[in-house]
Amino acid sequence: MMTTDASTIGIAHYEEIEHPDTVAMQTLGFWLYLMSDLIIFATLFATFAVLGRNYAGGPTGKELFELPYVLVQTLLLLVSSVTYGLVMLAVHNGTRRWVLIGLAVTFLLGLGFVAMEIHEFHSLIAEGHGPNVSAFLSSYFTLVGTHGTHVTFGLIWMAVMIGQVAVKGLTSPVQSRLMRLSMFWHFLDLIWIGIFSIVYLMGVM
Amino acid sequence: MSQATIDSTGASRGSLKSYLTGFVLSLILTAIPFALVMSGTWSSSAILAGIFSAGIVQILVHLYYFLHLDTSSAARWNVLAMIFTILIMALFVGGTIWIMYSLHYRMM
Numbered sequence: 001m002m003t004t005d006a007s008t009i010g011i012a013h014y015e016e017i018e019h020p021d022t023v024a025m026q027t028l029g030f031w032l033y034l035m036s037d038l039i040i041f042a043t044l045f046a047t048f049a050v051l052g053r054n055y056a057g058g059p060t061g062k063e064l065f066e067l068p069y070v071l072v073q074t075l076l077l078l079v080s081s082v083t084y085g086l087v088m089l090a091v092h093n094g095t096r097r098w099v100l101i102g103l104a105v106t107f108l109l110g111l112g113f114v115a116m117e118i119h120e121f122h123s124l125i126a127e128g129h130g131p132n133v134s135a136f137l138s139s140y141f142t143l144v145g146t147h148g149t150h151v152t153f154g155l156i157w158m159a160v161m162i163g164q165v166a167v168k169g170l171t172s173p174v175q176s177r178l179m180r181l182s183m184f185w186h187f188l189d190l191i192w193i194g195i196f197s198i199v200y201l202m203g204v205m
Numbered sequence: 206m207s208q209a210t211i212d213s214t215g216a217s218r219g220s221l222k223s224y225l226t227g228f229v230l231s232l233i234l235t236a237i238p239f240a241l242v243m244s245g246t247w248s249s250s251a252i253l254a255g256i257f258s259a260g261i262v263q264i265l266v267h268l269y270y271f272l273h274l275d276t277s278s279a280a281r282w283n284v285l286a287m288i289f290t291i292l293i294m295a296l297f298v299g300g301t302i303w304i305m306y307s308l309h310y311r312m313m
Contacts, residue, residue: 024279031283035290042294046301071239078231081271085224186271190264196235197260201242205249 023176030180034187037150041191044146045198048139052203056134061203064129070200073116074192077151080109081189088182091175099165099178106185107158110151117148140199147195150188157181219273227270234263 052061087102121141124130131141161181164174238256241247247255268274274284 028282028286032286035286038290039293039297042297046298049298049302050305067239067243071235074235078228078235081267082224082228085219085227085271086221088219089221089224183272186267189271190267193260193263193267197238197256201238201256202253204242205252 023172023179026176027179027183030183034183037187038191041143041146041194044139044143045194048143048199051135051139052199054135056136058134058137059129061136061140061200062205064124065200065204067200067204069116069120070196073113074196076109076113076116077189077192080106080113081186083109084182084185087178091170091178094170096165096170099170100162103158103162103165107155107162110155110158110185114148114151114155117144117151121145121148144195144199147188147191150184150191154181154184154188157184219271223270223273227266230266230270231263234259234266 083102083106087099087106090098090102121144124137129137131138158181161174161178164177168174238259241252241255245252268287274280274287276284
């Protein structure tokens with residue numbers, strides 16, 4: 001809406017390479033995948049809602065969770081979502097250097113998030129609070145672990161995209177992939193809102 | 206040089222302003238529930254209501270400012286697919302909780 005001239009020229013240029021509908025269809029298709037992923041998370045949330053208070057004599061969320069730690073994780077993911085947004089702005093402006101810098105910053109923030117989660121899981125298991133202890137911990141590890149796995153795959157995808165931008169430049173297919181990765185990345189931040197609200201905040205109450 | 210922009214997809218339009226607005230709103234909507242739980246001054250049902258409303262508003266903020274979902278025609282199919290998914294999710298989550306809590310109640 002604000003870059004009407006630039007985008008008109010951009011699309012005209014784009015049509016020479018690939019039909020514009022292709023990108024729209026790829027985006028919609030990827031969105032449909034995200035929606036099916038959302039249903040996976042919905043079933044895991046439902047499982048947690050049912051089992052989350054069945055401690056079987058094991059520790060409760062109040063004893064295990066440290067909210068300041070979760071807050072730092074939340075901020076890492078939120079800031080990484082914004083830096084990825086800035087990457088997309090740089091893609092629109094065609095400034096390859098800023099795309100690479102933005103992707104690297106986003107990658108490091110995401111890596112920090114995953115490292116904190118692995119550290120949390122490791123210390124829980126090391127203290128004897130593994131997923132085999134209670135229904136609460138089983139559903140907790142499944143839900144949070146599934147999200148963490150998604151973030152890890154997002155990081156792998158991002159590393160690949162850093163390579164593609166560096167080697168191929170901002171070609172149309174590369175831009176289209178960056179676009180889909182941005183949807184994936186924002187989507188994971190969205191799921192995390194549900195996790196910190198339902199698992200951590202309500203678990204500590 | 207003129208780089209191709211992907212503008213017709215319904216999910217790519219964003220500006221620095223929209224990302225920063227989304228960021229500030231998300232910070233506030235994250236701070237509220239954490240502060241409510243960590244201070245613990247309210248009653249638990251009030252805190253619960255606070256967590257849920259802040260969470261839902263933050264999800265809407267993310268959808269609008271980060272994923273750029275709105276009522277424009279470009280985003281129509283994305284929004285329709287999401288509404289359908291929310292329906293399925295409501296059936297899954299609501300139905301599961303309803304049945305399991307009812308079962309729990311009757312077995313006590």
